[in-house]
Amino acid sequence: MQLTNRSKNVVNKKMSFAERIYLVAIAKGMWITLKHFFRKNNTHNYPDVKRTFAPVYRGWHVLKRDANGAERCTACGLCAVACPAEAITMTAAERERGEEKLYREEKYAAVYEINMLRCIFCGLCEEACPKEAIFLTDRIVPSDYVRQGFIFGKDLLVEGVEPEKRVDVSVRQKHIQEKKQAATAAQ
Numbered sequence: 001m002q003l004t005n006r007s008k009n010v011v012n013k014k015m016s017f018a019e020r021i022y023l024v025a026i027a028k029g030m031w032i033t034l035k036h037f038f039r040k041n042n043t044h045n046y047p048d049v050k051r052t053f054a055p056v057y058r059g060w061h062v063l064k065r066d067a068n069g070a071e072r073c074t075a076c077g078l079c080a081v082a083c084p085a086e087a088i089t090m091t092a093a094e095r096e097r098g099e100e101k102l103y104r105e106e107k108y109a110a111v112y113e114i115n116m117l118r119c120i121f122c123g124l125c126e127e128a129c130p131k132e133a134i135f136l137t138d139r140i141v142p143s144d145y146v147r148q149g150f151i152f153g154k155d156l157l158v159e160g161v162e163p164e165k166r167v168d169v170s171v172r173q174k175h176i177q178e179k180k181q182a183a184t185a186a187q
Contacts, residue, residue, distance in 0.1 A: 055171045058121040058136035061114055061152065062159050062167045069161045070102060072133035075109040082128035087118040104131075112157060116141055116150040127176060135169040 018024060044051050053059075064072050075092035093110035095103045102108075126135050144150070159167045 053138050056175050057138050058123050060137050060139040060141050061119075061125075061157055062135055062137050062169065063112065063154065063157045064133055064135060064167070064169065065159055065161065066104060068101065070100075070104045071108060071158060072104060072131045073109045073112065073129075074105040074131055074133070075107050075112075076130065078128040078130065079125035079134055082124040083119075084122065084124065085118045085120045087115045087120075088125060089113050089115075109154070112154050114152045114157065116152055117147060123176075126172070127179070132173065135167075135172050137167055137169060137172070 066072055075090055077090060077092075080086075080088040080090060089111070090109045090113070091111035092107050095106050095108055121136060123136055126132075159165060
């Protein structure tokens with residue numbers, strides 16, 4: 001009784017002298033090597049030659065600020081819930097008097113950490129955020145030999161207050177809005 005059609009009959013025939021010395025196999029292998037030797041090189045000499053990325057490339061995370069310089073994140077936790085790798089952790093705190101310029105809402109993320117070793121750069125955190133506070137940029141996360149440096153806190157994630165230190169995510173915002181519109185149109 002056969003369960004699939006993938007079975008093969010194996011024949012144990014004697015090998016000829018030419019097959020036993022493997023000259024044909026060596027010649028085929030050398031031919032493949034020579035073909036690849038004269039092809040165009042696919043590697044880039046990074047950091048001298050930078051590769052162009054697609055506009056929807058997902059890299060280093062950034063926590064955005066609004067036009068007034070206040071952090072957009074309200075510590076709702078939707079990004080942490082949406083993260084399939086459970087890489088995002090946060091601790092919420094209430095805004096004190098005099099901190100109105102620092103935080104938009106009454107609640108803010110006192111601690112916001114992303115474990116970059118665990119993150120799979122899927123972009124679900126930015127899709128889940130109702131305040132458009134977190135985005136994945138086109139910056140590459142640097143590599144290192146030490147694990148402790150890959151837990152990114154607010155010091156590495158929040159963009160600067162000055163306009164020249166802002167991170168442009170307009171391409172990502174447009175892509176996410178189109179994705180949301182297509183999802184609502186499909187429903």
